[in-house]
Amino acid sequence: MPSGIDFLSQGINGIVLGLLFSLIAIGFTLMLGVIGIINFAHGVLFALGAYFAFTLRNSLGFWAALIISPLLVGLIGIIIERLAVRRMYGKDALFCLLLTFGIAMSGEELIRMVWGKLGHSIAAPAFVSGSIDLGFMLYSKYRLLLAVLSALILFLVWLFLEKTSYGAIVKAGAQDSEMVAALGNNISRMRTLVFGIGSALAGVAGVIAAPLWSVRPGMGNDAIMPAFVIVVLGGIGSFWGTVIGGLAVGLSVSLAVMFFPRMSDLVMYILAAVVLLFWPRGIMGEKSILED
Amino acid sequence: MLVVDKINSFYEEAHVLFDVSLEIEKGEVVSLLGRNGAGKTTTVKSIMGMVRPHSGSIRFKGKEILGWQPYLIAREGIGLVPDERRIFGNLTVEKNLEVGRRPERRGEWTMGKVYQHFPQLKKLKDRKGENLSGGEQQMLAIARTLLGNPDLILMDEPTEGLAPIIVEEVMRIIRELKETGITILIIEESSTLALSISERCYMMDTGKVVYSGMASELLENPERRLALLGM
Ligand SMILES: Nc1ncnc2c1ncn2[C@@H]1O[C@H](COP(=O)(O)OP(=O)(O)O)[C@@H](O)[C@H]1O
Ligand SMILES: [Mg+2]
Numbered sequence: 001m002p003s004g005i006d007f008l009s010q011g012i013n014g015i016v017l018g019l020l021f022s023l024i025a026i027g028f029t030l031m032l033g034v035i036g037i038i039n040f041a042h043g044v045l046f047a048l049g050a051y052f053a054f055t056l057r058n059s060l061g062f063w064a065a066l067i068i069s070p071l072l073v074g075l076i077g078i079i080i081e082r083l084a085v086r087r088m089y090g091k092d093a094l095f096c097l098l099l100t101f102g103i104a105m106s107g108e109e110l111i112r113m114v115w116g117k118l119g120h121s122i123a124a125p126a127f128v129s130g131s132i133d134l135g136f137m138l139y140s141k142y143r144l145l146l147a148v149l150s151a152l153i154l155f156l157v158w159l160f161l162e163k164t165s166y167g168a169i170v171k172a173g174a175q176d177s178e179m180v181a182a183l184g185n186n187i188s189r190m191r192t193l194v195f196g197i198g199s200a201l202a203g204v205a206g207v208i209a210a211p212l213w214s215v216r217p218g219m220g221n222d223a224i225m226p227a228f229v230i231v232v233l234g235g236i237g238s239f240w241g242t243v244i245g246g247l248a249v250g251l252s253v254s255l256a257v258m259f260f261p262r263m264s265d266l267v268m269y270i271l272a273a274v275v276l277l278f279w280p281r282g283i284m285g286e287k288s289i290l291e292d
Numbered sequence: 293m294l295v296v297d298k299i300n301s302f303y304e305e306a307h308v309l310f311d312v313s314l315e316i317e318k319g320e321v322v323s324l325l326g327r328n329g330a331g332k333t334t335t336v337k338s339i340m341g342m343v344r345p346h347s348g349s350i351r352f353k354g355k356e357i358l359g360w361q362p363y364l365i366a367r368e369g370i371g372l373v374p375d376e377r378r379i380f381g382n383l384t385v386e387k388n389l390e391v392g393r394r395p396e397r398r399g400e401w402t403m404g405k406v407y408q409h410f411p412q413l414k415k416l417k418d419r420k421g422e423n424l425s426g427g428e429q430q431m432l433a434i435a436r437t438l439l440g441n442p443d444l445i446l447m448d449e450p451t452e453g454l455a456p457i458i459v460e461e462v463m464r465i466i467r468e469l470k471e472t473g474i475t476i477l478i479i480e481e482s483s484t485l486a487l488s489i490s491e492r493c494y495m496m497d498t499g500k501v502v503y504s505g506m507a508s509e510l511l512e513n514p515e516r517r518l519a520l521l522g523m
Contacts, residue, residue: 165391172380172387176380181362182366183394183436184363184366184397186363
């Protein structure tokens with residue numbers, strides 16, 4: 001039987017991981033809620049963020065990579081939206097699913113060609129190597145930094161959505177984009193921007209996750225699957241639903257490790273299935289633009 | 293100011309507007325009446341670019357705007373107060389107003405002036421749109437459009453589903469707007485109130501304009517009005 005300290009340390013791990021999962025899912029749910037598309041390429045954008053950081057960190061250092069990699073990924077997102085995804089708006093959602101799935105597959109191949117088939121581990125930056133003494137346990141300094149950065153970026157997303165005029169337009173667009181346009185707002189540009197922001201958020205999550213999970217060509221799956229589960233849990237396009245869903249996934253995975261270590265990957269799917277039985281739109285879900 | 297000339301609009305294959313023409317002069321208040329399904333909303337959507345007519349012409353301040361995107365038409369100076377109000381329920385009153393703000397279209401309507409004109413909105417500014425009454429939502433829909441400082445406002449059934457006392461209130465506001473010299477097209481099914489504040493009036497039935505003339509003529513002749521409405 002695990003001891004109280006085990007619970008506490010796995011609980012802390014769960015929250016740290018949960019914040020990272022929330023960060024991974026926030027861009028995905030934003031695109032789904034505001035543009036109404038399921039972006040299968042979210043995972044590969046996450047992987048690109050990690051790989052850019054892997055390349056940039058040696059020459060530029062952690063902080064520069066933390067800023068520049070997501071910007072590059074955001075730019076790639078904008079290009080993908082302009083060249084491909086926008087042609088699918090207003091058509092059957094299946095087209096966009098197939099298109100972004102194709103982008104995800106080719107992206108992963110591209111990563112293999114550029115960076116090789118094998119994975120690489122990335123050391124945590126020197127200033128957060130080692131552990132800190134919390135009194136009752138030693139805890140990895142990098143994990144704490146990861147939690148703080150994830151929470152900070154989530155807070156910035158919240159500030160953007162809730163406190164800026166453009167955030168209001170984005171939220172209104174999730175509800176009735178035709179009306180937003182009739183009031184003189186350029187919806188097409190807003191969608192490009194949201195796609196870019198969502199991509200950059202996937203990228204920054206990749207940068208932060210890299211020292212924890214190391215980089216591999218297939219690492220996108222570690223992001224896209226939890227993102228799906230979190231959207232199911234939290235409801236489409238809901239900020240707080242995403243945070244709660246992320247924490248729920250992080251905690252359930254961490255705590256499950258203590259009891260059924262071999263099944264811990266399965267736990268989030270079971271959780272999602274149970275929640276769906278009681279709340280078909282997720283915990284915080286409202287009627288979304290996918291239902292008419 | 294606005295000249296709609298023989299437009300034909302469709303939903304998919306269904307032909308809904310047949311050679312619809314109408315004109316609005318600067319500073320006029322014009323009403324567009326017709327029973328449910330006559331094509332009034334489709335006419336408004338065609339002007340706004342939300343439905344693209346297959347033929348005809350729409351000129352606004354001398355420019356051909358048929359085929360323009362809705363946001364560009366709005367920026368050119370046409371404001372829509374849509375049917376069913378279409379308030380953003382997930383946003384507060386204040387944020388709803390912000391979505392309508394068009395700082396590049398300078399004019400007299402600012403947040404301050406809107407709150408001065410609609411004091412109840414100021415009181416409710418932190419309330420979510422979905423928690424407003426029908427009358428409050430209508431005020432908000434009008435105020436939101438005014439913040440774009442339009443030259444022409446299209447109001448699609450602004451009194452629909454409102455209690456009589458609220459209808460009075462909405463009409464008072466439209467009358468006040470009229471005093472400021474703004475150009476308005478009011479759409480209603482059949483309303484003596486709309487006619488009473490209009491100079492001219494159009495009537496539609498089954499996708500065609502069946503009458504155009506002075507509002508007073510129809511106001512003085514209720515039988516004629518009902519006959520034109522097909523009632
Ligand atoms: N989105 C739509 N798709 C198909 N037909 C529509 C749609 N909206 C309206 N119609 C049809 O077009 C006609 C005109 O409708 P509308 O312009 O809404 O009339 P009104 O506003 O005068 O009540 C009606 O026959 C209606 O059934
Ligand atoms: Mg109508």
